[in-house]
Amino acid sequence: MTLRVLLVGTLALILAGGLPLTKAQAAGEIFIPLLVYRTGPYAPNGIPIANGAADYFTLVNERDGGINGVKITFEECEDQYDTKQGVECYERLKAKSPVLVNPYSTGITYQLIPRAPVDKVVVHSMGYGMTASADGRWFPWVFNFPMTYWSQASAFVKYVALQEGGMDKLKGKKIAHIYHNSPYGKEANPTLEELARRHAFELTLLAVDHPGQEQKATWLQIRRLNPDWIYISGWGVMNQVAVKEAAAIGFKMDRVVGNWWTGTEVDVIPAGDAAKGYKSMNFNAPGAGFKVHQDINKFLYDKGKGAGRRDGIGEVLYNRMVVNAMLNVEAIRTAMTKYGNKPLTGEQVRWGFENLDITEKRLEELGMKGMMRPLRVTCDNHEGNGLAFVQQWDGKKWNIVSDWIEPIRDVVRPKLEAAAVDEAKKLNYTMRDCAKEK
Amino acid sequence: MVDVVYAVLVAPFKDMAGSPAFLVEVLIGGVFAGLMYSLVALGFVLIFKASGVFNFAQGVMVLFAALTLVGLLERGVPVVLALALTTAVMVALAFAIERFVLRPLVNQEHIILFMATIGLNFFLEGFGEMLWGANVKKLDIGIPDRSFVVRGVQINELELTAAVTAALLVTLLAMFFQKTRIGRALRAVADDHEAALSIGIPLKTIWVVVWSVAGVVAIVAGLMWGAKSGVQFSLSLIALKALPVLILGGFESVPGAIVGGLIIGIGEKVGEVYWGPLVGGAIENWFAYVLALAFLLARPQGLFGEKIIERV
Incomplete structure (x- = not known):
């Protein structure tokens, strides 16, 4: 093979999307956009959520050196819980090739659902968004575990x-x-x-x-x-x-x-x-008494790297986002078992979400035993088997x-399945056969 | 068809007649809510009356006043001193607005001044958030929030206090406008800036006074609404509740703000409770505007607004 053939071949592969090398990937990292609302009328809810995300992703980088060695990069974009601004944020941060997004607004989630399969970005609307999207046969790119x-x-x-x-x-x-x-x-x-x-x-x-x-x-x-x-x-x-x-x-x-x-x-x-x-x-226990909180204090707040106030650790919404971020990280980790410890594409991360299995043992390892229930996600059930209290x-x-x-x-x-058919029809989706996907 | 006519025109009235104590409770609820809306509407009226400017920032002024008060209380300042300091802050704000916003725009079209208040709105919102944070704050100034029952009618102490406060404030403001020299000067400025200036009324002073008074009204409104829902950024949205009151009562009438508030308050509560269930509920927001528009068709200047006759 001549050098010319090699170059042309490589170029053709890149143009065909065969080598979707993104900026984050090129830097050996995984990029996650954070749509936040730290200002405006909904800021009292938005601040603990934003802090929970920033703290957990930073903790994974600081304590573990990333996910199996691959660092997480993230960037906040302020949307004031406004659907229009949220979509603008997503579109802006899309240039950084995210693999997943947590919209934290049902309105924004509805807007991102049709974009997800096109952009190859997983939408994780944890406990909100479109209930019908829990039917993974119709909505392969949307996940709303642990419950709808x-x-x-x-x-x-x-x-x-x-x-x-x-x-x-x-x-x-x-x-x-x-x-x-x-x-x-x-x-x-x-x-x-x-x-x-x-x-x-x-x-x-x-x-x-x-x-x-x-x-x-x-x-x-x-x-x-x-x-x-x-x-x-x-x-x-x-x-x-x-x-x-x-x-x-x-x-x-x-x-x-x-x-x-x-x-x-x-x-x-x-x-x-x-x-x-x-x-x-x-569906996530309140309080700051879990091992993960000790780690957050030790690796972040004791070193001045915390995203918010120390007394905000353990608040209901803070913990919810810590759990949310953990599930994101574990889904990526799951994907790495198949695709290797390297920056992944959205497609690969989607596979990780669909094969996520958080056991009691894994929760204990993560310092979150009792903070949430074990969770298993499948191809057809994107809600998982979550429980509430x-x-x-x-x-x-x-x-x-x-x-x-x-x-x-x-x-x-x-x-839910009947609603999924109705919603999918609106988007001209076809049902996939989960038996064929492994 | 007969069923629909019955449901709309007969059943609600039968319901009212069948349970008069509940009807009284709905009416009282409407009166209390209406007076709370009036408190916000008053701030708009004052500034419009004196300067012809629709102050888009009035809702945020309520928020800013409440944030300042609760911020001081959280730092251990006694209630009376905190109220005095908050008043001082609102007066200082009035001076700043006159100096940096209104004075450079004097003699500009009203729409320009209106745009300036939009800018002021966003500035105050961001500045308040920067200064006091975005968390929900409990406002406790000792007003009880319990309910008591009189002949089967439940009355909330906080709402009763707010209603009495609003009534007092309106009486004071009406007297201020009608009986005092500065009140008459305010009305003169509202009618014609240049004519007022020509007879020696100091425009700058008048603007400072009126924005200060609107600031004080904002403190009272912030106190009452803040005690009801906690002090948070949503407080600025209560301006939306004042708009139908203004449409109905007229933009330049203090009594109009009160009567308008009462009509809107009672109208939306009665509408929501007796007719709301027919259409799935949650009609009170838009019902208030429908009510205001219906009045507007009959009296475009509002119930108490001045009819504008211009030579052409």
Whole structure:
């Protein structure tokens, strides 16, 4: 082979995309963009999330020298939780050849879903986004493990049943769902309606318009309805006002349960002591008592490399993003078992996500035993086998007050698969055969 | 068709008649909410009245005032001193706005001044965040937030306090505009800058006074709304709740801000509770605007706004 043939051949391969050597790859690194909202109305939620991501990725670099020796590079882009700005951020950072993205906004997630297969970037919307995308046969590039909104809603109903003495005791009970009047807020409604039909409880749906600063009319209706349980799907100021209104009308706080985006430290602060007893769903344990936190302190904060305040470590949303970042890292590590310890492409990382298997032993090695449940993702199930629990505010901190709750999967999965067909049709997707993919 | 007519025109009224205590609670809820909107609307009215400028930054001024107050309280400053210091900050802000924003733009079109307040809005938002951080802060100035029941009607102490405060503030402001020399000067400036100047009314002083008073109103609004939801950046969005009040009450009437607030507050609560469920709820935001627009069709200048007649 002459030099000329070699050069032409190499050039042809590059042009054909056969050697997609990116800037990060060329530097021997993996690039992950961080769409953050450290400013604006949603900053109180956005800051711990952004800090959690930056801290965990930095920890992996500082403590372990990267993922199997491959360093992670990341760059924050401020989107103020605004869909338009979030998409702009993604488009800008796309030039750096990311392998995955965590949008941290359902609105941005919906915008990125059609781009993912084109750009070959994995979209990981952990516990948010489009529920239907959990069907990996239709949405190979989107992952929402460890759980979806629908599974969460079913776990909430199961929790209520446990408190009432069994599923049969749900009959005749009154449950109100107060939700943010947005696609996100409405996500749980079909599941709740289906479960209300099956178990004969009375469901009342009460929408609250953005931003939710004024909810008097909603809580007047709650006073009249006098439900047995309230489930809240809120975000931002809606959460704080809802908790305060519930307390102000004297509703039993231990019968008010927020979803996992309605149960953070900032949600209960304005209500003060009146918020005591308020509950919320969660899938990541709160608190700073895990080994991973010790490492974060030792390798980052003791050396002045932490992204935020030391007392922010262990907050609900901080921990959620630490878990999120860990799952990203472990998915890449999984991909490396097949493709080698080197900078990977989006395609290769996607394989890692689809074959992710976080065992109890692995959680212990990561210093996160008890912080989340073991998780297994498959080609057709991008939600994984996650479980949820209920936490309760005691006036100072969140405490776990239930066992891990298995979602009612036989109700959720068929609805999810039907929804996936509908959503995929809109995008002209075809279903793949998972049996053929290994 | 008959069912729809029944659901819209009959059932809600039957519901009201069937449960009068609840109706009273809805109405009281509307009155309290309306007065809270009026508090925000007042700030807009004051500045518009004196300078013809629609102050886009009024919502952020509420936020900035509340952030300053809570920031001082968090640092251990006693409540009374914190309130005094916050007032001083808002007065200083008024001086700065007059010197660096309004004075260079004097005699410019109102749209130019409006654009300047948009700039001011984003500056104050960013500056406030830089100064005090973005976290949600609890505002506790000793106003109780419990509820009590009178003849089956539940009343919230915080909302009652806010309503009384708003009523007091409006009375004071109305007297200020009608009875004091400076109040009359403010109205003269609002009518015609050049004419006011020609009879010796100092424009600069008037602007500082009016922006200071709007700053004080912002403190009160920030106090009440901050106590309700915690002090956070969403506070600036309450300006959106004041807009239908302004459309309805007129941009230059203090009593209009109150009456407008009451109509919007009661209208949106009654609408949401009795008609909202027919369309899936969450109608109160847009219902307030529909209500305001309906009034606007009948009185384009708002309920209390001045009818503008120009020679052509």
